[in-house]
Amino acid sequence: MSRRRRLPVSLALIAPLGLFLLIFFAAPLYTMMSAAVSDPIASRALPGVGSALASWDGSAAPGPDAQAVFARDIRSIEDDQLFGDLVRRLNSAKPGFRTLMSKTRTALREDLKANDLVAIDERWSDPAYWQAVKTATASTFTDRNLLAAVDLERSPAGDIQAMPAGISANRTTLARTFVVSLLVTIACLLIGFPYAMIAASVEGWKRQLLLGAVLLPLWTSLLVRTAAWFILLQDNGLINSALMALGLSSGPVPLIFNRTGVVIAMTHVLLPFMVLPIFSVLIGIPKNLMPAAASLGAAPIRAFWKVLLPLSMRGVVSGSLLVFMSALGYYITPALIGGAQDQMISSVIAYYATGAANWAMAGALGIVLLAATIILYTLYLRLASDQQVQP
């Protein structure tokens, strides 16, 4: 077949994959990301206000011309849904708009001549309200959600500043997400590396058994495994009963609804992603390198540090990365096993997406998480290409 005829065939063969990725991956990703930064409501509802307020200096209420444009735009909103969205948008920037806007709209509709908004409500003399209107109408894009995702906001003057303490805990949650993921990664590494070494050193049915034991959890639903841990970790669960029966502990050790339980359960769930990459690298290392190191005078521990560990680094790094990145997005396990103080960023995203119907905020938090992950991955690629062993 000629080269020219092969191309359409090749394209047709990968078309299902391409379509799948487009519809179920690229499109939702784009939608969520654009929802995080787009802010079209105010510009659509108040089309003239943006340019009318562009030259306003923000020190006092704008002049009568700008107020007249605002009044005209308010009068021309026919769609109650759009008006509702506008009020919600403005209210989220500055509380108080809900009552102010409905009062203003009613007043403006009753008196078609009235253009002095301060006469309708005293609050229109406060520049803070006008600042909110100006910000909302200035552009169809906003960085409000992105800033809020990391506990920042814009001051009335437009500078980026920290949110007042106690308003939002996204940064704390993000930091906690990273700490828990790191703990899980370290735990997986400490358990997974020796395990992979043992699995690589035996052969036949023993290796199959060891690998099967690691893979088995992957064949069970995450929810089932988490529920099982829920039972095991309880105060009168199997682990605590055993500890007390053995006399190792006088009372139940708190293992559930705290950080310990989350790390234990997540380590169990993510262990295969650490063991398998390390195992696959280890079995590729020639068997006689460790004997060679010993014959050259290296004691077992030094031979491990100088020969086996450097050679298995690629497995260690990709395993750690797999575990760490999967852990960053964990939702069900911390939600069921953890306490209120152990919720990770994904549960906050879930809250905004399904609980508060604030898709913009969910999208913004998603972007922050995605960015953090991409930065880590780039770092990994740097490191990996630096110490790549020549094939």
Place this chain on the structure above:
Amino acid sequence: MTQPFIGFEKVSKVFGALTVVDQLDLAIHEGEFVSMLGPSGSGKTTILMMLAGFEAPSSGKISVAGRQVDQLPPHKRNMGVVFQNYALFPHMSVADNIAFPLSMRGVAKAESDQRVRRALDMVQLGALSDRRPSQLSGGQQQRVALARALVFEPQVVLMDEPLGALDKKLREQMQLDIRDLHRRLGLTIVFVTHDQSEALTMSDRIAVFNRGKIEQIGTPNEIYDHPATRFVAEFIGETNLIHATAEAADGEVSRVVLANGQSLSVGRKALKPGEQVCLSVRPERIKPSGTQENRIAGTVRDVVYHGDHLRLIVDAAGQTVVLRSERSEAAPTIGDGIEMSFSPRDCWVVAR
């Protein structure tokens, strides 16, 4: 008798029901090049691994320089080991590979650099010190492995079929290089191989192994010319094994008789009349003419061209005899009747 440098005393190694090394006694002297030769599964590599410390003997004693070593872990034995597939560290440069045993011994950087350079020069790889092992050819990797095993001046160098992965020409070159190093540095080398020509080329002494036991140990000459057993005769070089029955042993000369009733005289060897034996005669020792004492008549079945010589395959006395013939105008052709002969000195009686 002086204490041997390396001594095996009644050393056995058993894996489950399988006895791999059976009651081995072996003495190797300082500065000696000893090859362990045998087919795969004959236990030769296991012996090397026990000497290096990677396997523990099931019973018996191994000593090196008067010191019992079989409880010593490998990293304390101070033996250079050259492995079958070189076992170079792929993540280190050539120089770092060679410096590895020195850094394990806490040799200072400056001295280590100097010794690495000397070792690289010794194997003629000075220019490649910054390369990774994967960037080297098989022969170069072999030289690096050799330099690494020698740089820390070990008391013994063990080599486990180190030339097996090289092509013929390179292998022959390396054989000469290793022999040269052995002579220059006065090394004690234990060399495992299944290639008999390699063992004959390089060794001071050869131990021929079969099923965990030494069949024969001796100089290449002794092994080749006077094989102690039929196994050795067949394993080393090419030989004709002519079935015969011992007839009489009268003083200096013994006589045997072939199946067709022909009587031959063989070298000094005590034989019981009636004993079933084999005569081992090397193909190059049989002349395609009746000039020697023992003459056998036969028919040429095949003539094989080998460049510098011909091989004649002859049916004689109900057996097949192979002999080597110089190329000449008068070469026999298939179907010719031929008279062969060999001297009693050139045939060696082994048990059947």
